Amino acid sequence: MxxxxxxxxxxxxxxxxxxxxxxxxxxxxxxxxxxxxxxxxxxxxxxxxxxxxxxxxxxxxxxxxxxxxxxxxxxxxxxxxxxxxxxxxxxxxxxxxxxxxxxxxxxxxxxxxxxxxxxxxxxxxxxxxFPGDRREPEKSKSTKPTSRDGLGSVLINDGHGYYYHHGFHDWRFQREPANGIIEDRVTSEIATPLWAWLSMDGVAVKTSRESSFGNHEPSGKPLYLMAARYLLERSLPERPDIWHSLPDDVSDLREYREDIRSRPLFANALGVDAMISIHTNASDNASVRGTRVFSQPGRPESAEFASMALCYMREHIHASKAYEDFAVAPNPQFSDKGENRLADMPAIIVELGFHTNAEDAAALKDPLFVGSAMRGLAKAYRLFRNGERCEEFAVRVPDKAESIVGDVTKIPITWTGNPDYPMSVSAERGWAMVPEAPAEQRVDLGYQCLDDDVGRSPFALKVVGRDFAGIETKPAEIIMSCLPRPEIGVAQR
Ligand SMILES: [Zn+2]
Incomplete structure (x- = not known):
């Protein structure tokens, strides 16, 4: 990048x-x-x-x-x-x-x-x-998760949507279109696979723009395109403190301002364990691109979550050939933003890509890219909640191994990282499957030397780990030596 x-x-x-x-x-x-x-x-x-x-x-x-x-x-x-x-x-x-x-x-x-x-x-x-914006220290993830199964609860906050401009007296999107993308629309599309992956992990999920079919009155716009502020006004009429939090503001943009604030205030009212805001980024410089994640300065748990989000989105995005070089920021950005600032729980803003950059925009329209990034993000939440760290999925092998033609030798393989199970370890010949997370990350790979192997010994045997999500490790090499089976008597080792 x-x-x-x-x-x-x-x-x-x-x-x-x-x-x-x-x-x-x-x-x-x-x-x-x-x-x-x-x-x-x-x-x-x-x-x-x-x-x-x-x-x-x-x-x-x-x-x-x-x-x-x-x-x-x-x-x-x-x-x-x-x-x-x-x-x-x-x-x-x-x-x-x-x-x-x-x-x-x-x-x-x-x-x-x-x-x-x-x-x-x-x-x-x-x-x-804004003294009223000051929050208590964030709710720690180590406090008891609120969902029934103890798997945590998350508010997915898909950004923007129609709002009423009191100067122009019309309903308008919050962001300009670029490269065929309107951020107000695309964030809800990005949120869908995230919702699915989190739900499959057993996380209790809410979204801030949850809506039914039909149109919003008085705008006449489809409900699913409305900013959260108006949906919350419908669903929680008794809570204007959430969706009308600036009652003294008389500016033309008062509802636009209230919309951003309504989202973390809703998360606080729900008492969720984490909040993930989904956005696409913009710059006047069309070459600026890549995935970035923001957390509020001075909030270590949010910073850790942000770092995990980048780590596992990178892992999943880079797993597909088409996106193996996609720019994912190395570190989170600590920046004061309303959606994070007003949240009482670990909160991050994911800017998945720049809709103002042509290549990023194409990726944002590709279900493969969006789906894999969101699968990585869901994994990041699960591991963050479990107190895990960002660790590269990599296999470790012995430097060398030796066997006799016809014998199956067991090569101990260990691995680091947090693969999705079942996972497999495979070599040119030989394959082992690990059905579920083992207590010790170790499996024996069986390798049978064939006659052809004798002539090329010693040779490099490449071992690759591959998990259920399709994440592959870099190959690890064993120097393998295959010896001919003795002509007579019992095989000697
Ligand atoms: Zn945005």
Missing amino acids: LAALSVAAGAELPGAARADDQNQVSVSSMSIDARRNVERRVDEVANRIANSKSFFEEDHLPIHIKSQFDPVGQSLLMEVDERFGPVSGYVEMENLQSEIANEIWPMLENIHGFQGLDWRYGGKDLYFW
């Missing part, structure tokens, strides 16, 4: 960092010069994007942004004009920050332990301006 970015967007992004720029160096161990260098490049991009169009209907440009690394917080402070404090908690600010973060992230993502962007408005953070 980095290579593609710096080639395609080189002129616009002089700072598109190569991975080796600050590879594995933390903020506090960067030299002053290195910090200033990144800050200067961030400022260039941030101010260009912030002033490229009007993100706020009621405000006039210019916007001024000044970045500065915080070696104590291991973050990058982003100072914005104080007049934006009163709108800092609204979705328009989030959109502005997303566009900036999307472009500057390649300069930052390889900084070791980086805690993300810390936005300030006149020196004060969002909670100074």
Whole structure:
């Protein structure tokens, strides 16, 4: 992804960092010069994007942004004009920050332990301006899962949908179409396989845009295309605190703002164990692409879930030949976003791809890509809930093995990672199946030497593990020696 970015967007992004720029160096161990260098490049991009169009209907440009690394917080402070404090908690600010973060992230993502962007408005953070948005520490996943079977409960929050604009007096989508995709529509399509895979794992699943057939009144739009705010207004009329949480807001965008907020507030009311928001990403730079996951700064469980989500989506996406090089971010982004900020439980935002990039858009329309990514995401939730870690599925074999023609030798194979069972281990000849998760991740692979093997001995025998989801390990090699069977008497070893 980095290579593609710096080639395609080189002129616009002089700072598109190569991975080796600050590879594995933390903020506090960067030299002053290195910090200033990144800050200067961030400022260039941030101010260009912030002033490229009007993100706020009621405000006039210019916007001024000044970045500065915080070696104590291991973050990058982003100072914005104080007049934006009163709108800092609204979705328009989030959109502005997303566009900036999307472009500057390649300069930052390889900084070791980086805690993300810390936005300030006149020196004060969002909670100074929106004290009601401050939440208790997130509900730990180790608290008892609420579903009947103890397998956890999740709110899938499919992004956007029709909302009412009080200035234009019409119902409109929240996102612009690009490459044949309208994000407001596609997020629900992406959520469907996620719902299916989570349900098959026994997870109790709700979606924030759950709807029946028919049209919404008064918009006349199909219910399934409506923003969550309006569906919740129908299903929970007695809970305006969820869907009408900004009763004092008189702006044209008040319902658009309430929609974002309604989703985590609904998750809190449901008391689910986790919340997964599904989005597709956008950038004015058509070359920016790839899967990214966001979690709220300062929430370690959400960060862990975000990291697991990337790990297992990467595993599943890369398993199909067509997507083996698809760009999946190495690390989560820590960024203040309403859907995560207001959630009381581990919450992540999955930006599956950029609908503004042609190749990503094609993938977002491909059921193979979407289905495998969502299968990986469901697996990430299951393993996160069980306290597992991200680990590569890999087989381990002995360096060498020896046998006599006609004998079946047992080669002990072990593996790491979290494959879906049943899984198999196979070589050129020889195959073993593991029907269910064993106590010890070990199986014996039977290999029978044939006459042909004698002449080529020693030779490399490649062993591959393959799980039920079709995830394959890289081949592991054993140096195999096949000896001829003695002409007379009993075989000697
Ligand atoms: Zn979105």
